[in-house]
Amino acid sequence: MLPTKPINAMIEDVFATRFTCKRYDPDRTVSDEDLNTILEAGRLSPSSFGLEPWKFLVIPRESALTDKLREIAWGMKRNAPYSIVILARKHMEASSPHVAHMMTDVQGASPEDFEQRKDMFANFQANDLGVASDPRLMFEWSCRQAYIALANMLTTSALLHVDSTPVEGLNYEKVNKFLADEGLMDPEEFGVAVMLQVGYHDPTHIMHPKTRQKAEDVVEFLK
Template identity: 45%
Template structure:
């Protein structure tokens, strides 16, 4: 039954283009959704993200001006979440953030911190070439934000809440607005994606996907 319930949630979930603005997600349900984002995995467990929950309608009206992909979702979503990606200021192997995270959040002893930072340096400098540019590091952090994004959308679907992930915005202008309106430090953060949560206004179209055989190759 649990397997079928999970598959039913994936069948239920769709990119909701417009929410029923009269329906609101309960505080308990939205806290549950956010918690699944908080508990999501990340590379080296360093959580290269920050969640902004945008509930102020006037602020949404300002932000939607540079979000062509959220014209109906921004105004009507019960809850609107912006997921920020942390930039090199945080994510470099030698940053204060990384050291502090390992010491204070992961509670690692000093010798393990140094060992893990050595692995992390090799990963960033050699394995993925993340130190070659700010763009490389930011793109790497941005890719990871899709893990909590997906987990929150799936968790929402399990409890009957609709969602819509959004990349349809001018990132430069949106970052500038977030800096002006909310004081976001652009040296430290950039907007990775947005996601609206709420309840559908209309029934969705039938789900279309390729067959499993078309997207899977086995080697035995």
């Protein structure tokens, strides 16, 4: 699978050179323009039925919240100009207010279309996806979609030459409680899916060679 066009080579280079930043430069920040583009990559990400079961909390380095969060999120790195918490929705049932809002207000379904879509969606959740009867599975389904937004934000950062860190290294119970206690998240509606940080690596950052399995070990072409 050799690249044939400059764009292919460029894309492969972006993926080959992006890395998880372990140490941020305390003296640099991300421009508003770049931060906005990274957030737009999240907002514009695809989601099942286009229901966008997410929310992005953007926390600047200077915020007192950053240090408090780091105490319960061991995977977070110091000095990142922005830490972004990606929340996932708990209530994605066909009968939920969010689904009604998305299908009617955002996607513009007429009342008849909405009833039809809602039934189809309920059937899909119950019989195909199998998440309808289990709130944990429902939330995990939202989280799976939040990770699509995460991936797009990581790639967009790399395209902009902004370094980033995906962060799952957190105590979910404590971070959920913290955000709820601070009044930043309604725990009835949302839970933490994952986080990311963006910024520029410190000049002392040690770059490790990228380790990945070989293409032939992970890609199988079928006849």
